[in-house]
Amino acid sequence: MRCTGKVTTSRKNARTTRLSFLDRIISLLSASAALRRAIHLSKQSRVTQAFMLFARAAGAGIAEAEYRVGRCYLEGSGVPVSLTESVRWLARAAAQDHVEAQWLLAALHVHGSGTSGNRQAVAGNSSVAGLFSGEMALEPDFVAAEKWARRAAEHGSADGQAVLAYILTSGPESMRNLEEARRWYQRAAEAGCPQGALGYAQSLARSVTDDEGRRKVVENLRRAAQAGLVPAIYLLGVMTERGVGAERDLAVAAELYRQAAVKGYRSGQASWGRALMCGLGVKPNLAEGESWLRRAGLAGDPDAAALVGDLYVRGGSLPPNYAEAAIWFRRAAEAGHHTAARALGLLYLTGAGVARDPREAANWLRISADAGDLQARVDLANLLLRGVGDGDPEDLAKARHWLEQAAAAGDLVAALNYGLCLAAGVGVERDERQATQYLRRAADEVASAQYWYGRMLVDGRGVEANAEAGRAWISRAAAVGIADAEAALAEMMVNGRGGPRDPLAATALFEKAAGKGHVGAMFALGLLSGGGYDVPTDRTVAQHWFRAAAERGHAEAQKMLGRYLARGLAGERDPEAARLWLGRAAAQGLADAELDLASIRPMLPTQPCERARHVTDLADL
Template structure:
C-alpha cells in the first residue's frame, strides 16, 4: 500500500486515470478509486465521472448517492457526456442504482423513487445534443413519458430515432413504442418488430415482452405461440411484471407451452404482488373454485382487492359480490357498494347493474347513488332497454332517486312486463294494490302468477300470500304452502315465516308446532322480526314441547330492538 501511495503521488493526472482504469478492469476497485480521486482533484472530467460511478456502485468505496451526484455533476459541468446522461438517468428514476441497471429501467413497469424531471431533462438534453445515443434515449423517454407539461411526442420520437440508428437498445425500444402509436399498415408493423428485435437482442425485458405480444398475435411477424411463450418466459425471468403475468397466463391456458396450473399460479402471484392487476385478478380466479386449486374465497378476496386497487375494471365487481354473499369476507352491503361503485365508474356494465340492484334494496347506497342510478335507468329505458324500464318503474314506485310517481311507474312496468319477469311481478303488485292505477286484484294475480311460474322468488311469495287470503282468486292453502317451500329453499325469510304461520294452525294445512318452530327459527336467524317474536313466544311457553327462557329472551329482545312493541311487552315478564 505504501508503494502504491508513492506511485499515486508521482503519476500525472492522465496517467493516474489510465492506471486506475486498468486496475478497475482487474477487479482492484479500491486501488483504482485512489487513482481516480487523484486525477479528479487535478481537474479531469472523466476521472470525476469515474469517482461518481464508484460511489454510485459501491466499487472500492462505500456507496453514497450524495457523493455520487456531487462528483457526477462536477464532471457533467466540465462537459463529460457520459456523466450528463447518467445524471439524467438518476434524476429521472429518483434512486441510486448502477448505470447498467438503470439503463434498462427506462421502460420497466416498476415504481421509481422521487424523480426530478426538470434536472433530468436538462442533463439529457446536453448529452443528446452532444451526440450521446444514451442521452438521446433518455431525452426521448422524458419527452414522451415524462410529466404532461414536459411532453413533446414529436420531438421525443426524433430523439428516439437518432438514438436507435446509432445502435442504442433503449432508443430502439423507445422508437418501436412510438411507431406503435401511429402504425397504419403491415409495413409499419414489420418496422416496429425490426426495432424491437434490436432491443430484445440487447436483453431489454420490455422489448422482449412487447415482441412476445406481437409474435403471439402475428402482428408484423409470423404468428407463433411457442416462440411468444418463450419470449414471455425470458422477460419474466428478468423481472418484467407484465411478462410474468403473460407467462403465467400461457402456463395456465397451455398457450405455446404445456399447461401447468401450479407453476402458472407462482408466476401470476409474483406479478400480482408487484402490482400487475390482471395477474392479481387471475390468481383470484384460481382461488374462486374455477380451476384446479381448491376454492378459497378468503384468498380470492385478498387478490381481488389488490387487482381492484390497481385499477382492474371487473375485480371490484367480483369483490363486491363476495361482500354481498359473505363468501370469504364479512357480509357487508356498504363495502359491496364501494367496490361495485369503483367498477361501475370504470365502465363495467355488470357492476353498474349490480350497484343499481343493491341501491334498489335500500342497502349500501349513498344519496348521490340513488340519483345516479335512477338517471342511468331513465337514459337506458328511453333507448329501449326493457330491464332498465323495469328498474326505472321500481325507482318511481318507491321514490328512489326521484319523487314518487306511481302513474309513471305503472307505465314503465307495463312496458317492461312484456319480456321481463321481475317487471311482471311488480306490475302485478301495482295492479293488486291499486297503486297508480285502479285496483284489479284478479289481473294483478295473473301477472304475479306469470312471474312466479318463471321462478321470481318474490312473485312466488306474493302469489302464495294471495292464495292464503283469497285475493284475486280462490284460496288454496296447500298450493300456497308448496310455493312458500320453493321460496324458502332459496333463502327467502318471509317465506320461512309464512310456513311457520301455516304450521301454527288455523289454515287448511295440518297444525305442526315443531315444524312451525323450525321455520320460525330459520326466518329469525335471517333477521325476520315477526319470526323472532313468535319464536320467543314458542320458547317461553314450550308450545313445541321445549321451554327455554334464556333463548326466548334473546329472540324477543332482537324483535323488540327491531321496533316491535308487542315483543317488548312479552319480554318484560321474562326479564
Template sequence: MALKEKLASVISRDARLRQAIAQLESGDDAVKGFKALGQLAQQGNVEAQYRTGKAYLEGWGTPPSLEDGTRWVRKAAEAGHVQARLTLATLYLVGFPEGFDENRATIMRDGKERKRVPDLELAAHWSRLAANEGQPDAQALLGYVLTNGPESSRDLVEAREWYEKSASAGSAQGHLGLGMALHSDPKSPEDLARGTVELLLASDAGLATAFYFLAWINEQGIGQAQDLAAAARYFEKAAERGIVQAQTRFALYLLQGKGLARRPDRAETWLRRAALGGDAEAAALLGDLHIRGEEMAPNYLEAATWYQVAAELGHGAAARGLGLLYLTGTGVHRDPDEAARWFRVSAECGDRVADADLGNLALTGIGSEEGRVAMQKRFLQAAENGDLVGAFNVGVCYAEGVGTERDDAQAAYWMQRAADGVVNAQYWLGRMYLEGRGVREDSGAAVQWLEKAAQARMTEAMILLAQLLVSGRVPKGRDHARALALYVDAAQLGSVEAMFSAGAMLGGGHDVPVDRREAQRFFRLAAERGHALGQLMLGRYLKRGLAGEVNPVEARIWLERAQAQGVNEASPELAKLERRLGTRPGGQAPAH
C-alpha cells in the first residue's frame, strides 16, 4: 500500500509539473502555472527548480528577477540538471552586474544601470559539466570560453574538439564556432572551404554573427572569389539582426553602390541606427554625409550634432571636424575656444592633423599671452625631438609671432623640417616661396610644394595652385585646363570658393571649353552655401537664360540675397529685372 501511494504521489507530481509547464508556456494561465512550479520547486523537484529559475529570468508568470532566477537555476544545476548548468554558464559568460548578490533581492532594484562583469572561469566550469553530459550548446559555449578566455586557460586544440562535437550534434552555435575556428587558424585551403560551409549552416539558423563573417569572407575573397553582391546581402542580414558594425558596413555599401544599387537615403537610416547603437565611425560618417549634402542640401547643424556624438565616443577625426565647424561658425556659433577644445580632444585621440590645427588656431589669438608662450615652448620641444607636427606648429608660431618674436627664417627652417610629412607645412612652405618670406622668392619651388599638398587633397593648396595656373605665375605659364580640374576636385571636397571659381571658368573667357549649364550648376552649389558672388552669378544666369533656363522669379531671390550681402552689382540687375516684371523691389506690383 505504501508503495502504491508513493507511486501515485510521483505520478501526481509529474502530472502537476507537466500541467504547470503547459500553463506557463501557453500563456493562458501563466501566473497559475508559475505558482504551481514554485510549490514543486520548494518540494525539491529539480525540473521545477530549473523552470522556476527560467521563469524569473524571462518574466514568465512573474516579474523578472535576476537574483531569484539565478538562485533557482543554481539549485537545479547543483543537483545535476544539464540545461540548468548551460543556463548558469551563459549567465556567467554574459556577466552579472557589479555588486550582484543573488541572496540580496534589493541590490538590483534601485534603478541604476551597472556594468556587467563576466566570469569566464565559472562559465567554463558549468559549461564543461553540461558538455560532458553531451549538451551540444554547452559544448559550443565551452569551445568559445577556451578560445576567448584568459590567456592562462586558453586551449585552441581542445576548443576545436568541442566545436566538432557540438557541430556534429547539429548545434547552430557549434557550426558557428567551428566555422570561425577553421577560418581563424586554417591548416589548409580545405579548412577555409569547410569553415565557410559551417558558417552557412549557422546562418541557416539565423545567427547574426554567421551572416557577419560570411559578409567579410565574400568581401575579402577569403578561400573563394570576391563577391560584393553576396557580401552586401550578408551585411544586410547581420545588420537587420542588430550587429552594429554590420549596420555601418552595409551603409557604406549603400553609399558607394558596392554590390547593390547606390542608395544614400537608406545608408543614412542604417548609419543612424549604428550611431545610436554606439558606433563612433557611423556617427562620424553621418557628420560627413550632412557636410557633403549628397542628394540633399548640406545640413551643418546636423553634421555638428553627429560629429559631437562620434567625438564623445573617441573618434579623433570627428572631433577635429567639430572643431573646424566651431572655428568657422558653420552650423554652430563661431567659438574659437570651443574649437580649440575639440582640436585638443582630437589630438589626444591620436589625430596629428588636429595638432596642426591647434597650431593654426594659435593665430586667432585665443588664450593669454602666457598660454601662447607655453604652447610655443611645447611645440618647440616636440619639434626638437623629431616630431613633424611639432615642427609645423613651431613654424607657425615663428611665422606669426605667436608666443615668440616673429622670425621668418626660423619659420621657413621648421616648415622645411615638417614638410616631408605634414600637408599643412607643404602648403605654408609653398606660400613662403611664393612671397619670399624667410626664403628667396622662387615660384618653381612654390609650385612643387603646393603640388604636394594638392595631391594630398588639401583644398587650400588646390585653390592657390589653380589661381597661379590661371594667372600664369608659374614657370611653365598658364594652364587653364589643369586649373579647372583642380577647382572641380576642390569643389567635390566641399570648397565653396572652388565651386564659384569652377563656374567662372566654365562660363567663358578662359582657355577651356565653355559649358554654361555646368557653370550654372557650380554657381548654384556656391550660392546655396551662401557665396555672395555665386548668388549674383546664379541670379544673372537665371535672369538672362545663359544656360538655357529662364526663371526671373528665382533670379530675383538670388540677386536679392547677393544684394543683402553687399554685392553692389546686384542692384542694377535687380532694377532691370523689376522693370521687366513690372514690379517694385520685393515683388510688389506698382500701384495704379
C-alpha cells in the first residue's frame, strides 16, 4: 500500500512537470499554438499565464494576439493597466486590418486616451456601449477615431459602424454629417448591434413627423433596451410616458425609469424621482422621490437639482428652507438650467436664504434671460430700469425691448413698466401719450398701474388733465395698500384737488403710508401736526415725524427739524443738533436752510465766564 501511494504521487508530479514542459515547448515552437493555448487559459481565468502566451504570439506579429495584448493592458487582465501599451498594441493589430482592434481603438480615441475614467468606461464594455453611456470624455482625438472607425465600418463591423456614426453625429462640427451617420447607424442596427439600434432611434427621432416613423423609433429603442443599454431603457420610458410611437402607459414608463435609475443613469433617477413625487404610474412616495431627485442632482442632472430647489421653496410639511433651495438652484443654474438661474436671481433680489444682493440677482437673471426665459427678461428689465447695473445704454435699450415684447404678449406688469419707461424716457424716446396707453391697459388689474395712470390724469401728462378721474384711479390703488397712492390721495384730500377736502381722512392715509416707510408721508404728517391745516396742532408729534423723515434723507424734513431744534418749537432747543440737520439740508441744495444755518450763533462754550458773556450778548439782541 505504501509503495502504491508513492507511485501515485510520483505519477501526478510527473504529469504536472510534463504539462508545464509542454506549455514551454508549445510557446517556443509555435506562435499560433501559443495563441490558441492563451485563449484556452483565458477562458479558465488563468489570466497571468494567458497574457504571457498572448505576448509571445504578439511578438511574432499575429494580429489577433496583438489585439488580445491590447485588451489585456486596457482591462488589467494578467498585467497592470497601461493605456499607452494598450493603444500601441491595438494600433499594431488595427494596422493589419484586425476589425475589432480598429473599432476599439476608435472608441478609445473618442473617449480620450489620456484619462483613467474614460479608460474604465471603454474597458468595462465588450462593445461600444461606453460611447452611449451619456458621459462625455476628455481630450478626444476624433481624427484618429474617425480613421479607425471608418476602416472597421467598411470591413463590415457593426460595432465599427456604430462608432463611426457616433463620430459623425457628435464629433467636431467639421466632421458632422447627420445623413451619413444615420445610414451607418441603420446598417449597424440591421446587423443586430444594440448600440446601432439606439443611435438609429435617436437619429430618426430628430426628423420623423409621422406615426410610422415614431413607431420605428420605439422599435429600435426597445431592441436596444432589451440588450440592457440604459439610455435606451430611459428613452423608451420617455416615449411611453408621452404616448409617442407607443401606447401611453404611465405604469410601464415608471418601471422603465426605475430600471434606469437603479443602474445609475441620472436622467432615469430624475424621472423616477419625479414619478414618485407626483404619483405618475406608481404609488406616491415623497421621501423616496426626493431621495432619487437628490441622487440625480448630485450626479449633475440640472432638472433634478432644480426640482429639489423647488421642494425647499415650497416647504410642505416643514417651513420653506430658502438657504437650502439656493444651494440646489445654484447647482442647477451652473449646469445650464435657466429657470433655476431665474429662481436663484429672485432669491438674491429678495434676500431669501442668501444675503440680499441686487447685482448678483441681475447676474443670474441675465443668464436666464440670455437663455430665452421671458419672465427673467422682464425681471431683469425691471432691475436695470431701477438703476441696478452700470447704466449701460445698450442694457437699458435691451430692457425696454424686452418689456415691450412682454407687454405686447399680454404681460400687464410689463405693460406698466414699459409705460413708465416711455413716460420717463428711459431706454427709449419719451412719449407720454403712448405711456398713458400702456398704463391704462395695465390699470385694469395692476394696482401700481392704477396709481401711475391716475398721476398722469391729474398732471395732464400724455392726456387731457382730469383731476377727478385721476383721483378715482389713485383711490383704487390706495384701497389695496399702495403706499404711494395713499400719500398721493391724502395730499389731494388736503388741498381738495379732484374732490372734497378732508384733512382728518388725509392724516389717516398719511399715517398708513408712513407706517410702510413712505418718507414723503412722514414729512406731510409733520407739516399737518405743526398747525394751519384744520388738524389739531401738536408740535411734539410734528417734530417726531420731521425727525423720522430727516433720518431717511428727506431734505425739507431736515430743514424743518433744524428749525424746530434751533427755536425750541416743540419745547426742546438744541442749537448743535439744529446746526447738524440744517447743514445736511443745505448740503442737498436748500438755499433757505443755508440762511437758517447762518442765523444760528456758534455753540455756547462750557466755561462760566464765556457763558456769562454770551448771555449778555443774547440779552442785547
